[in-house]
Amino acid sequence: MAREFQRGHKAKISDLTAGTDLYVGVQISGPGLTFDISCFGLDADERLSDDRYFVFFNQPKSPEESIQLLGAQAGDTESFRITLDRIPPQIQKLSFTATIDGAGQMSQVAPGYLRIVAGGEEVARYAFNGSEFTTERAVMLGDFYLKDVWRFAAVGQGFDGGLEALLKNFGGEVMEEEAPAAPAPQQSQPGAAPGFAPPAFGAPAAPAPAPVPAPAPQGFAPPPGATPPPPGAPAPVPNVHAAPTIVAPMAPPGVAPVPPPGPAPTPYGQPPQQQPYGQPPGQTAPPPPGYGQPPAPHAPAPPPGYGQPTAPPGYGQQPPLGQVPGQQPGGYGVPQGAPQGGAGVTAALSMFKETPTGQRWTLQNSKLVRVDLGMGGQPVLARQGSMVLYQGKVDFGYKGAGFAGRIVGGATGQEMQLMRCTGQGQVFLAENATHLHPIELQGDAICVSAESVLAFDESLQYEVRRIEGHGIPGGALFTMQFQGTGTIVVKTHGTPVVLPVTPTTFADANAVVAWSAASQVIVSSQVRMRRNAYPGDTGESVNLQFRGAPGNFIVVQPYEV
Amino acid sequence: MYQPLAGYAPAPVTTRMENHGDHMLKVAMQSGQDLFARVGSMIAYEGFVQYEPNPPAVRQIARDWMTGEGAPLMKCTGDGLLYLADYGANVVVINLNGDGISVNATNLLAFDAHLTWGVERVKGLAKFAGQGLWNTKISGQGWVALTSRGKPIVVDCGGGEDETYVDPDALVAWSPNLKVKGKRSFKAQSLIGRGSGEAYQMAFSGQGIVVVQPSEDSTDRLRFRG
Numbered sequence: 001m002a003r004e005f006q007r008g009h010k011a012k013i014s015d016l017t018a019g020t021d022l023y024v025g026v027q028i029s030g031p032g033l034t035f036d037i038s039c040f041g042l043d044a045d046e047r048l049s050d051d052r053y054f055v056f057f058n059q060p061k062s063p064e065e066s067i068q069l070l071g072a073q074a075g076d077t078e079s080f081r082i083t084l085d086r087i088p089p090q091i092q093k094l095s096f097t098a099t100i101d102g103a104g105q106m107s108q109v110a111p112g113y114l115r116i117v118a119g120g121e122e123v124a125r126y127a128f129n130g131s132e133f134t135t136e137r138a139v140m141l142g143d144f145y146l147k148d149v150w151r152f153a154a155v156g157q158g159f160d161g162g163l164e165a166l167l168k169n170f171g172g173e174v175m176e177e178e179a180p181a182a183p184a185p186q187q188s189q190p191g192a193a194p195g196f197a198p199p200a201f202g203a204p205a206a207p208a209p210a211p212v213p214a215p216a217p218q219g220f221a222p223p224p225g226a227t228p229p230p231p232g233a234p235a236p237v238p239n240v241h242a243a244p245t246i247v248a249p250m251a252p253p254g255v256a257p258v259p260p261p262g263p264a265p266t267p268y269g270q271p272p273q274q275q276p277y278g279q280p281p282g283q284t285a286p287p288p289p290g291y292g293q294p295p296a297p298h299a300p301a302p303p304p305g306y307g308q309p310t311a312p313p314g315y316g317q318q319p320p321l322g323q324v325p326g327q328q329p330g331g332y333g334v335p336q337g338a339p340q341g342g343a344g345v346t347a348a349l350s351m352f353k354e355t356p357t358g359q360r361w362t363l364q365n366s367k368l369v370r371v372d373l374g375m376g377g378q379p380v381l382a383r384q385g386s387m388v389l390y391q392g393k394v395d396f397g398y399k400g401a402g403f404a405g406r407i408v409g410g411a412t413g414q415e416m417q418l419m420r421c422t423g424q425g426q427v428f429l430a431e432n433a434t435h436l437h438p439i440e441l442q443g444d445a446i447c448v449s450a451e452s453v454l455a456f457d458e459s460l461q462y463e464v465r466r467i468e469g470h471g472i473p474g475g476a477l478f479t480m481q482f483q484g485t486g487t488i489v490v491k492t493h494g495t496p497v498v499l500p501v502t503p504t505t506f507a508d509a510n511a512v513v514a515w516s517a518a519s520q521v522i523v524s525s526q527v528r529m530r531r532n533a534y535p536g537d538t539g540e541s542v543n544l545q546f547r548g549a550p551g552n553f554i555v556v557q558p559y560e561v
Numbered sequence: 562m563y564q565p566l567a568g569y570a571p572a573p574v575t576t577r578m579e580n581h582g583d584h585m586l587k588v589a590m591q592s593g594q595d596l597f598a599r600v601g602s603m604i605a606y607e608g609f610v611q612y613e614p615n616p617p618a619v620r621q622i623a624r625d626w627m628t629g630e631g632a633p634l635m636k637c638t639g640d641g642l643l644y645l646a647d648y649g650a651n652v653v654v655i656n657l658n659g660d661g662i663s664v665n666a667t668n669l670l671a672f673d674a675h676l677t678w679g680v681e682r683v684k685g686l687a688k689f690a691g692q693g694l695w696n697t698k699i700s701g702q703g704w705v706a707l708t709s710r711g712k713p714i715v716v717d718c719g720g721g722e723d724e725t726y727v728d729p730d731a732l733v734a735w736s737p738n739l740k741v742k743g744k745r746s747f748k749a750q751s752l753i754g755r756g757s758g759e760a761y762q763m764a765f766s767g768q769g770i771v772v773v774q775p776s777e778d779s780t781d782r783l784r785f786r787g
Contacts (some may be wrong), residue, residue, distance in 0.1 A: 018575075074565075120568055120569065120582070121582065121583075122571060171604075182776075185703035239733050245727050253570075259647035344656065344657065344658045344659070344660045344664050345655055345657060345660040345661075345736070345770070346660070346770060347656075348653070348654065348655035348656055349653065349655065349715045349770065349772060350713040350715075351651070352714055352772070353714075353715050353717075354713065354714060354715065354716050354717070364714050365711075365712045365714065365775070366712070367711040367712060367776075368711070368712070368714050368773075368775040385777060386777075387728055388727065388728045388773050388775065388777065389714075389725065389726065389727045389728065389731065389771070389773045390725070390726050390772070391716070391718060391719075391723060391724075391725045391726070391760075392723060395728075428714065428716075428773065430711070430731070430776060430777075431776070432710075432773030432776050432777065432778055433710045433711030433774070433775050433776035433778070465672070
């Protein structure tokens with residue numbers, strides 16, 4: 001349940017996740033562009049007073065390894081591991097930046113994001129795209145900053161000039177050769193988990209290094225062979241952090257690297273030295289190098305009986321469960337401590353709270369939209385039965401599909417059943433947990449397949465467009481073209497893909513959801529376009545070809561209605 | 562080859578009930594702290610956990626709710642880790658801490674056995690759905706897990722005169738101190754097949770919250786499994 005951040009949004013890290021061991025992934029790309037993604041550790045004056053805290057391709061970690069560069073993985077262009085409680089006190093702010101290496105400007109950037117993953121779950125995501133920028137050559141994507149507690153801010157501020165200018169802005173100095181600043185990346189320190197060893201970069205002295213290379217063999221490549229490495233084998237250690245979800249199992253160096261899903265000897269994926277669940281309160285264990293190990297200060301206050309090492313339940317001593325005989329078994333502690341953010345129903349549900357905004361249409365989460373009828377004052381037409389909740393005085397009335405709609409209904413057997421919501425109040429709309437996407441039209445037009453419409457402002461004009469072609473069931477395909485000023489909410493089963501219209505853009509007529517009205521639709525029958533037909537298709541479906549000027553798009557869902 | 566999967570290993574236990582991802586519940590079981598869970602919701606367990614379908618105490622109450630609604634429960638005892646899920650529904654974990662909550666029977670996944678609970682019929686709704694709406698009221702010091710088709714939303718009723726109207730199919734849970742009544746919003750035209758599709762709602766008023774799921778699919782999947 002990642003929280004979506006917009007530019008300027010801020011939140012306490014503790015509100016996002018209880019953990020302090022965070023994975024920060026940045027995905028940024030652009031046609032023909034390469035990016036350097038770096039993390040600046042700044043002091044209270046927002047200066048880079050200690051350039052050991054400038055973590056970039058040549059300096060993949062800070063001295064105490066609280067900030068580590070992990071390289072490209074799991075769909076992220078670059079990723080970092082941030083251990084907040086190990087960051088020294090003089091570092092008050094971590095600024096994540098992306099700079100274009102070479103020619104280019106930020107307006108060419110494709111949609112990207114900065115995300116925070118903790119405890120195996122993505123907890124925050126700040127998405128951006130090139131339209132937010134102009135000629136900048138660098139962008140400050142987001143900050144972690146210390147203001148009583150650590151907080152995250154989605155910055156998204158462009159910056160003219162490249163990495164050097166950014167570095168100067170933070171008060172750093174650019175050396176002629178960046179080599180002296182770079183510790184030998186391969187020289188992994190004894191305490192470092194091999195899985196975090198950075199990929200082998202190119203020559204450190206290269207003045208314009210390529211962006212982070214594709215996963216280098218060391219540490220990031222899958223282990224050869226399908227069998228798990230034997231216990232005690234020093235290498236190769238499979239990098240369990242290749243996945244964005246990062247949880248407990250992480251073998252310390254020298255200990256058997258235990259890939260949890262494999263047929264490993266310890267079913268819990270825990271190295272034998274560690275207590276299976278939770279640390280006993282009195283234990284003064286060294287900080288485990290495991291990435292997902294929750295830091296002790298953030299464990300809830302241990303209630304009596306929690307993880308008592310001296311009174312293990314008999315169950316904990318079963319050797320097949322991964323306990324080494326002689327070790328203190330922790331058993332299954334059942335802590336009853338209060339959860340993060342307090343106890344009680346209201347606190348437990350606070351993450352699902354209604355999001356207040358002053359807008360007419362608000363996406364509450366990816367599957368629920370709220371419309372405030374009081375704003376704008378005009379009625380909303382919604383699919384019948386899509387209301388899940390309303391507050392205020394709202395009237396639901398029947399709305400016929402009209403003459404055009406009856407044509408649709410007659411031809412496809414599926415008339416669009418609408419209701420008109422009028423009055424004052426907020427209506428929450430959802431249907432079958434489909435993903436919802438409000439599209440704001442400002443004079444432009446969009447075609448939506450009739451069954452993908454959830455709701456729209458009555459101020460929009462809509463008409464039915466008929467796409468003829470043999471092979472279409474019913475003789476023709478009907479879509480609704482919306483035009484004017486207002487919002488339409490489109491529903492998709494699953495996360496859709498938005499494709500630009502190119503000379504060869506085809507879509508299944510059953511899976512296409514919407515397209516920009518300026519693109520021309522041609523029905524390509526399977527007889528002629530045999531290559532586009534799915535093998536073994538029954539011949540019922542029909543491919544649509546889209547043609548249009550650049551800038552047009554189509555939306556396709558992973559589901560064939 | 563394990564790398565993408567390695568991230569899905571369980572995180573260390575920190576509380577009695579936790580989410581593993583959005584759709585799975587992990588319960589740390591200990592002797593003496595029993596758990597009631599929906600029959601058929603167990604997907605995995607580690608350790609010694611025993612399941613007792615329809616324990617006597619429940620059967621007594623179950624007599625009241627054997628009218629077609631209501632969810633059969635099983636009592637889970639033992640030591641270990643228990644994983645529960647309900648066909649991919651989102652799982653919401655609540656530490657009651659003295660509060661109470663009223664849960665739609667099909668949306669209840671598990672709760673601590675020592676909590677005070679009872680099945681009650683929602684007043685004034687019997688004539689609507691045909692079978693009536695049954696819910697389980699739970700209160701005390703302990704943990705409750707609910708399911709929701711899609712990420713739920715929590716709406717504060719505000720406490721004023723304004724009522725909050727909910728589609729009964731989308732309702733998950735509400736604060737027990739809210740006043741509930743039915744509202745039928747049909748007009749004459751609904752009778753001739755021209756309804757708005759929203760024939761009846763439940764109206765809540767008072768101080769408290771209502772939890773609603775973004776789906777009107779209230780099918781009890783666990784119930785219809787063979």
